[in-house]
Amino acid sequence: NSKFKSDLKTRCYKFSLSMITFTDILPNKRTAWIIADQLLRSSMSIGANLIEGSAASSRLEYKKYYEIALRSANETKYWLTLLMDSGLADQNKTEILLTEARELANMLATGVMRLKGKI
Numbered sequence: 001n002s003k004f005k006s007d008l009k010t011r012c013y014k015f016s017l018s019m020i021t022f023t024d025i026l027p028n029k030r031t032a033w034i035i036a037d038q039l040l041r042s043s044m045s046i047g048a049n050l051i052e053g054s055a056a057s058s059r060l061e062y063k064k065y066y067e068i069a070l071r072s073a074n075e076t077k078y079w080l081t082l083l084m085d086s087g088l089a090d091q092n093k094t095e096i097l098l099t100e101a102r103e104l105a106n107m108l109a110t111g112v113m114r115l116k117g118k119i
Helices: 003-024 031-052 060-086 091-115
Strands: none
Touching: 003 031, 003 091, 031 060, 031 091, 060 091
């Protein structure tokens, strides 16, 4: 369980770094800037909420941070799909990031379900 949490945090951190690189190569267009801003906020929020949740004072508070991280992962999938479908981003690079966002969201959803006692 501890290794799972450590791996998840590491993956979220690496995902944030990948997003920085990805957004830096987007076209110099107003729409790309706006979406990139939202994408960076949501993608970096995933790991940031896990780290913040580590200092939670209760199980309920810890669960809330996991839920926020999950919502951020879902939002990240939206922005990535929008970039890809609009043609603003390279489809192959976007698909790789979208796959990782889906995997992170699935891991977080499993964690939320465990914290709620439904698994």
